[in-house]
Amino acid sequence: MNDTRTLLADTCTRLFTAEVTPALIEAAEKGVWPAALWQILEENGLTLPQIPESRGGAGGAWGDAHVVLAACGRFAVPLPVAETMIGAWLLSESGLNVPLGPLTVAPVRPAEKLALAREGAGWRLSGTAVRVPWGASAGHVVVLAEGDGKPMVALVKGGTAKAEPDVNLAQEARDTLEWTGAPVLSAAAAGAGLPTGALMLAGAMARSAQMAGGLESLLSQSVKYVAERVQFGRPLASFQAIQHQLALLAGHTAAAGIAAQKGFAAMDAGDAGFEIACAKIRTGEASGLGAGIAHQCHGAIGFTYEHTLHFVTRRLWSWRAEFGAEAYWAAALGREVAARGADALWPYLTSR
Amino acid sequence: MATFNFELGELPPEAQKVREEIRDFLARTLGGTSATKRALSWGGFDREFSRKLGEAGFIGMTWPKKYGGHERSALERYVVLEETLAAGAPTSAHWVADRQSGPLLLRFGTEEQRRRFLPRIAKGELAFAIGMSEPDSGSDLASIRTRAERVEGGYRVNGTKIWTSNAHISDYAIALFRTKVVPDKKHEGLSQFLVDLKSEGIGIRPIIDLAGGHHFNEVHFQNVFVPDDMLVGKDGDGWKQVTTELAFERSGPERYLSSVQLVIELIREAGAEPGERAAVVIGRLTAHMATLRQMSLSVAGMLQAGQNPNLEAAVVKDVGTSFEQEIPEVVHALLGIEPRLGSGSQFERVFGYLVEHAPSFSLRGGTREVLRGIIARGLGLR
Ligand SMILES: Cc1cc2nc3c(=O)[nH]c(=O)nc-3n(C[C@H](O)[C@H](O)[C@H](O)COP(=O)(O)OP(=O)(O)OC[C@H]3O[C@@H](n4cnc5c(N)ncnc54)[C@H](O)[C@@H]3O)c2cc1C
Numbered sequence: 001m002n003d004t005r006t007l008l009a010d011t012c013t014r015l016f017t018a019e020v021t022p023a024l025i026e027a028a029e030k031g032v033w034p035a036a037l038w039q040i041l042e043e044n045g046l047t048l049p050q051i052p053e054s055r056g057g058a059g060g061a062w063g064d065a066h067v068v069l070a071a072c073g074r075f076a077v078p079l080p081v082a083e084t085m086i087g088a089w090l091l092s093e094s095g096l097n098v099p100l101g102p103l104t105v106a107p108v109r110p111a112e113k114l115a116l117a118r119e120g121a122g123w124r125l126s127g128t129a130v131r132v133p134w135g136a137s138a139g140h141v142v143v144l145a146e147g148d149g150k151p152m153v154a155l156v157k158g159g160t161a162k163a164e165p166d167v168n169l170a171q172e173a174r175d176t177l178e179w180t181g182a183p184v185l186s187a188a189a190a191g192a193g194l195p196t197g198a199l200m201l202a203g204a205m206a207r208s209a210q211m212a213g214g215l216e217s218l219l220s221q222s223v224k225y226v227a228e229r230v231q232f233g234r235p236l237a238s239f240q241a242i243q244h245q246l247a248l249l250a251g252h253t254a255a256a257g258i259a260a261q262k263g264f265a266a267m268d269a270g271d272a273g274f275e276i277a278c279a280k281i282r283t284g285e286a287s288g289l290g291a292g293i294a295h296q297c298h299g300a301i302g303f304t305y306e307h308t309l310h311f312v313t314r315r316l317w318s319w320r321a322e323f324g325a326e327a328y329w330a331a332a333l334g335r336e337v338a339a340r341g342a343d344a345l346w347p348y349l350t351s352r
Numbered sequence: 353m354a355t356f357n358f359e360l361g362e363l364p365p366e367a368q369k370v371r372e373e374i375r376d377f378l379a380r381t382l383g384g385t386s387a388t389k390r391a392l393s394w395g396g397f398d399r400e401f402s403r404k405l406g407e408a409g410f411i412g413m414t415w416p417k418k419y420g421g422h423e424r425s426a427l428e429r430y431v432v433l434e435e436t437l438a439a440g441a442p443t444s445a446h447w448v449a450d451r452q453s454g455p456l457l458l459r460f461g462t463e464e465q466r467r468r469f470l471p472r473i474a475k476g477e478l479a480f481a482i483g484m485s486e487p488d489s490g491s492d493l494a495s496i497r498t499r500a501e502r503v504e505g506g507y508r509v510n511g512t513k514i515w516t517s518n519a520h521i522s523d524y525a526i527a528l529f530r531t532k533v534v535p536d537k538k539h540e541g542l543s544q545f546l547v548d549l550k551s552e553g554i555g556i557r558p559i560i561d562l563a564g565g566h567h568f569n570e571v572h573f574q575n576v577f578v579p580d581d582m583l584v585g586k587d588g589d590g591w592k593q594v595t596t597e598l599a600f601e602r603s604g605p606e607r608y609l610s611s612v613q614l615v616i617e618l619i620r621e622a623g624a625e626p627g628e629r630a631a632v633v634i635g636r637l638t639a640h641m642a643t644l645r646q647m648s649l650s651v652a653g654m655l656q657a658g659q660n661p662n663l664e665a666a667v668v669k670d671v672g673t674s675f676e677q678e679i680p681e682v683v684h685a686l687l688g689i690e691p692r693l694g695s696g697s698q699f700e701r702v703f704g705y706l707v708e709h710a711p712s713f714s715l716r717g718g719t720r721e722v723l724r725g726i727i728a729r730g731l732g733l734r
Contacts, residue, residue, distance in 0.1 A: 001359065223731050243728035250727055251671040254356045254664075258650060259643040261360050274642075281639035327632055334626060334635030342620035346438045346612070349642055350371065 004060075005067050008049070012071035015040060020075040025311050028078035029171035033137055038079055038102060047084045048098065055092040056100070066209050066264035070257075073213025076311040078172060080104050080134040082206035087142030089202065093191035094153040101139035104158075106132045106177060108323060110200055114179070116147030116154055116187060123147060123184040125156055128176065131322075135175030136163040140185070144199050147187065153194075154187035168318035170311070201276050203323030205263045208279035211287045211319050212260040214312045215253040218294040221309055222246055226297055242297055249293045252286035259283055266352070274352055277333040284320035291316050356664055356730075360646065361653035363427055370428045371435060377408050378439045387698040390440025391613040391705045394606055395567065397518060398442035399479070405436075405443075406476025411450045415458060420471030430605065430652035434645070437609040444518060444567075449473040449480040452600040453526050456544070460585030460593050465546065469524075481519040482601075483527025483547065483571065484594065487512055491722050493528070494538040494591060498573060500529035500545065506579040507531065507545070509553075512572050519569040520556050522549055528594050531587050542590030544597075546582040553577070563708040601717050603651055603665040608644040608672030610713055611679040614706050615641065617699040618683055633686050640675050644668065663730040670723045673714040680706045 001009070019037050028034050041047050049064040051057020058064070065085050072081050080102050087103035106129035107114060114127035125145060135141065139158050144151060161177035168174045195201055223246060226236040236242050263279035266272035291313040295302050302309040320326065340348060381404055382390075389396070405411055413429040415421025436443055454473045457465050472478045489496045498511025509529055519525060525547045532541030549556070553576035558566045585593045615637050622630040647668045654661035680691070683703055691704035714720040728734050 219731075223733065226733065237733040240725075243731075243733045244721065244724040246731055246733060247670065247724035247727035250356060250731055251667050251674075254358050254667050255643050255647060255671055257356075258358045258360065258646045259639075262643075262646050265360055277635070278639040278642045281636055282643045285636075326636065330632040330635030330639065331628055332631075332635065333638055334631030334633065337634050337638050338619055338622055338626045338631065339624050341624065342616045345616055345619060345638070349638075349645060350434070350438075352642065 001067075005064060008064055008067045009071065011044060012046065012068055015044065015046075016071060016075035016077060020077055022308050022311070025076055025078050031173075034078060037077070041077075041079065041081065042100070047081060047102075048088050050085060051088045051092050051098060055088070055098045057088065057092070057098070062205075062264045062267040065206075066261060069206055069209035070213035070216070070260070073210030073312075073315070074217045076170075076214070076217075076315055078170075080138055082203070082210065083133050083138070086199065086202045086206060087140070090142050090144065090153045090190075090194065090198065091155060091186075093193045094188040095191065096153065096155060096186045096188050099140050099155070099185075102134065102137075103140050103142055104132055104134050104138035105199055105203070106135065106141055106143050108132060108199070108203060110197070110324065110328070114143050114145035116145045116152055116184065117181070118148070123152075123154060123187045124181040125154060125160075125179045125184050126181055128178045130176045131166070131168075131174040132177050133322075134173045135161070135177045136165055137173055141177070144190065151190040152187055153190050155185045156182055157185060168314075168322070170314040170318055172315070172318070195271075195273065197273075200323055201273065202267075204280040204329065205260075205267060205272070205276045207319045207323050208256075208260040208263055208276070208283040211283040211316055212253070212256040214316050214319075215249075215256050215283075215286055215290045217312045218290050218309070218316075219246070219249050219253045221312075222249065222294045222297045225302075229299075236297070245293050245297060249290050252290050256283040256286040256290075274333070274336075274348075277329040280324060280329045281326045281333070284326040287316035287320045356667055357654070357661075358647055358650045358664060359653065361427070361649035363431065363649070364425070367425070367427045367431045370424070371431045373408075374410060374432045374435045377405070377410070378435060378441060381405075382439060382441055385440065387440075387613055387617050388701045388705065389442075391702045392442065393437060393440055393610050393613070394443045394447050395709075396440075396442025397444045397479075397521060397567075399445045399476075401442050402446035402476035402479070404476070405441075405446065406474055410436075411446050411476050412454055412470060412474030415454065415470060415474065419458070419466050420474035422474075426652055426656035430649065434605045434609070434648070437606055438612055440613055445479045445521075446473070446476050447606075448482055448517075448522075449478055451604060452482070452597050453480040453524070455600045456526060456584065456593065456597045457546075459596060460544075460589075462581070464581060465584070469546070478524065479518060479522040481516050481522040481525040481549065483513045483516055483519075483525040485513065485515045487514050487570075491719055493594070494542070496528060496530060496542070498527075498529050500531050500543060500578065502531070503577070506577055506582070509545075509547075509573040509576040509578055512570060514570050515559070515568045516556075516571045517568045519549060519571050520558060520566075525549055525571070526584065526597070528590050531590075539591040541588060542594070543587045544584040544590045544593050545578050546584055547576070547578060548582075551576050551578070561712075563705075598718060599660075599662045599665060602669050602723075603655060603661060605645070605648040605652075607669040607717070608641070608648065608675055610673075611676040611706050611710070612641070614679050614683060614702050617702050618686075621687075621699045630686060633682055637679065637682065644672050644675060647671070663727065666718075666723045666726040666730075669717065670720060670727065673720065677710045677713050680710055
């Protein structure tokens with residue numbers, strides 16, 4: 001990591017250690033919007049790290065966003081930080097201004113379509129999107145929609161859709177939004193710099209960093225717990241069965257970490273479809289295995305609401321399914337690899 | 353708590369250039385080799401191939417020129433390793449020497465030993481075996497009993513090494529012997545030696561593996577004289593040195609690529625438009641392989657930066673061997689084919705070969721349990 005990113009990581013760790021308390025996450029789970037935390041994030045430039053300064057961002061790269069999102073995963077930050085970064089990216093790449101405050105994005109399912117219809121000089125939005133992160137509470141929604149037969153990016157105000165609230169396992173809002181001719185604040189043809197499937201791709205990339213961060217938290221919580229908990233007259237850490245389970249968790253955590261990092265690096269290099277698919281598959285799989293190991297090492301206490309382990313494990317279980325689960329990305333990747341042919345596998349891998 | 357320091361590695365332009373060169377070399381030397389042959393991976397032993405590889409400058413790549421090396425970077429060497437593995441080249445006539453015996457001599461050997469052995473290793477002329485395990489000492493390597501007793505001008509060795517791969521076709525071994533018995537301190541009194549495998553008193557008995565193959569051996573030492581100038585490093589420093597040697601052994605990309613030919617043949621079998629299940633399997637294996645490659649590249653980057661990535665190498669080997677062992681399992685689950693060595697299909701033969709050999713992947717070079725112990729120590733659990 002370069003110096004600015006180390007600094008950024010330290011800032012995140014410092015702020016989140018102080019602010020993202022179990023009480024705050026619990027309140028968020030009950031539907032309380034952590035407004036003060038959002039403000040701190042925004043003031044510290046953590047919500048738009050990779051957006052040009054001319055559009056109100058910090059002027060960094062996706063590699064910087066990676067640092068922030070991994071930290072958000074590590075601390076289970078209950079806010080649409082990833083969604084804000086992605087929404088702002090869609091806007092700024094399409095030449096649109098980025099509003100202040102939390103953003104979300106839609107649609108987050110590959111099969112869903114939203115439509116823009118011209119009205120006078122502007123546009124109106126129609127369609128239904130399910131499981132939109134913080135769909136009902138984000139200040140604005142950035143949508144990818146079809147207008148005049150072309151892919152477009154549009155910005156609408158929060159509250160312009162009929163919302164049906166729902167949550168994921170971690171009690172993060174995942175709402176169904178239904179727009180019927182809602183007014184659009186701004187819209188433009190999707191920027192030429194945006195890859196096809198930009199929203200799914202960026203969403204999968206972001207979740208992979210959050211999952212990798214979550215796994216780091218599971219590893220450190222588990223290592224700490226087994227050193228403290230005594231059974232049979234000695235710390236659990238001294239039992240080989242426990243040591244080996246945590247060594248396995250460490251392996252999956254390391255693999256998830258580098259897979260996610262590679263996705264962001266490829267995004268900065270401008271061609272990331274392959275790396276993001278790999279990252280979402282690898283981090284998703286590590287999440288399932290890692291959550292299992294962490295819970296096993298914690299015993300019953302880790303299965304209580306009082307303990308903090310579940311703040312991370314419930315997120316991992318949900319995140320691995322969001323923006324395309326492993327099966328979705330593996331099928332797409334597998335078809336691509338097969339189409340290129342058996343003898344192209346190795347040359348292709350080494351060209352990335 | 354220790355964290356694992358996997359940073360993304362970037363290959364410099366000169367490494368990309370080496371990739372073209374080694375690919376060109378491999379295409380010329382191996383063109384037409386069957387998938388079944390390639391599946392042997394670093395199990396194949398072919399002195400002719402090793403000599404050509406050495407002649408082309410691909411062995412001892414990072415060593416000083418005065419010892420026959422080529423003063424290339426660890427990353428250039430990494431590219432050559434991964435390309436030869438991916439191509440399924442028969443590398444074992446030089447692999448051990450290039451990977452661990454040579455580097456060990458470079459680190460601990462005398463000037464005379466370096467001048468005598470390194471240039472010939474770099475030429476691909478010398479095959480080395482690893483003399484560590486004994487009948488009663490596997491994972492507990494420090495418990496070895498083969499004795500090297502001080503005599504006039506050198507040492508006299510008695511005892512037995514086992515599982516010594518290619519001892520019957522190699523020139524030398526680097527072996528760990530007990531030069532002093534220190535009661536209750538098994539890590540002390542160990543020393544490493546260069547052993548000429550044609551020395552008087554050495555008896556090499558083949559051990560046939562479960563597949564009927566002969567690569568490893570039992571090596572008996574009966575009053576074998578090893579002269580003073582064949583002691584490697586310091587008498588009594590054997591444990592520290594052998595730990596370094598094992599780190600060299602574990603740091604390469606061979607720990608996740610053993611089953612790569614099966615992945616390639618699976619893709620061929622599935623065709624250009626695979627069904628959903630096959631596509632998911634292929635995509636998943638690809639994601640794992642690409643990730644392991646990044647981890648392995650990261651370790652190469654740490655070596656290049658002069659760091660000591662022992663812990664990270666153990667992580668890559670643990671994750672990597674689990675992956676390469678899982679591949680035949682995944683193929684079975686997908687297709688339910690029978691593993692057959694006599695099949696007319698290359699795919700089924702490669703599958704058969706890997707089903708039989710996969711159990712060894714997490715044994716050789718330190719078992720899974722030993723590696724997890726190392727990782728657990730790195731986590732501060734022991
Ligand atoms: C194909 C192949 C090639 C080899 N080539 C060489 C070679 O060239 N030179 C050489 O010196 N050796 C070689 N070996 C030997 C290899 O290093 C040993 O097999 C390995 O160190 C394990 O020793 P072992 O087989 O005696 O098993 P053991 O040590 O008896 O172990 C058996 C099982 O018990 C587990 N175990 C042992 N101790 C513990 C513990 N404390 N806690 C938990 N589990 C434990 C092991 O992990 C393993 O699963 C080779 C092995 C193979 C399979």
